[in-house]
Amino acid sequence: MAVGAALLGTGGGGDPYIGKLMAKAAIAKFGPVDLLPLNDVPDTVEIAACGAMGAPTILIEKMPSGEEIGQALRAYEARTDKKIDAIIPFEAGGINSMTPIMLAAEFRLPVIDADGMGRAFPQLEMETFHVYGVPACPVTVADEQGNVVIIETDDAAKAEWLARGVTIRMGGQSYIVNYGMDGQTARRVSVPGTMSLAIGIGRTIRAATESHRDPVADLITFFSGTHYETARILASGKIVDVSRREQNGWSVGVVTIEPFDSTRKPVSIQIQNENLVAEEDGKVLAIVPDLICILEADTAEPITTERLRYGQRVNVLGVKVPPIMRTPEALAVFGPAAFGLAHEYAPLEA
16 A cells, blocks of 8 residues: 555655555554445544645654654544544555554544545645635644644635644644545545555555566556556656755755657656656646656656655656546646646646
């Protein structure tokens, strides 16, 4: 699951190795966690979303204590005077698909097989939850020092701005709970099946590697049988430049890939925690919200943006997102214009 979620995270969502260790430790301490299909969620259950906020590079040096997300949930329940019955990830990622497992194990709650992004995005308002009418607040923000901040505003983008500022002052990494909703609402506003999809991706990579098959070819076949439908190789080559910096609580920059095929031009990928747009000589190969996944060439292991470095041999995989993420309302919130990109959205399959 951690490896598959890291692929869905499109470079963001946290390191899968750290996420795996955190989830395994929680399960060892508190017991196993049930995964609840979205269609099986009862109408009246109280649900909250959770995950980590901050630049993924911070986690390399600033390890979580494991208690932050529990503190955030307790503060959320106290603020709303509601008992949460189930947990849903707010995005997919190597940390952010594992954080709900940690929380669910500690509080003996199920995790819903869905999320609010179907991938990872850098900003709190970039959720299908927000797109289809779920209030972002209250947001409870906690850190490893035991500090907890509660944010209340009627604007999701303002909630992002405030929570980002708090997170920066917490050292660049925090853990949050928000987007409370009932089960009936969750079925309407969520991207379904993302946790089981992550498991399937991880199993596909592992099985292909063990059988000495091409894992990328197997991944393309696997996606064709899911609600993501289409995946294709955008580029194959060597990373020849990585320009990356911390800015406003995000990891931003550009990675340049020199193709193995000498007839092709270098491919550049712009990042803001996640991979936003892949271009070759000014031509868009893929753009948000479709997925742009940088995979290690031999193993197809996803490489998060904080782990990109010169000399890595990679494949770049583009993956189509489900229809719920391509509506005009969704593209207004997390399409190219929302990131200040000059390009119009062009569907991957086109």
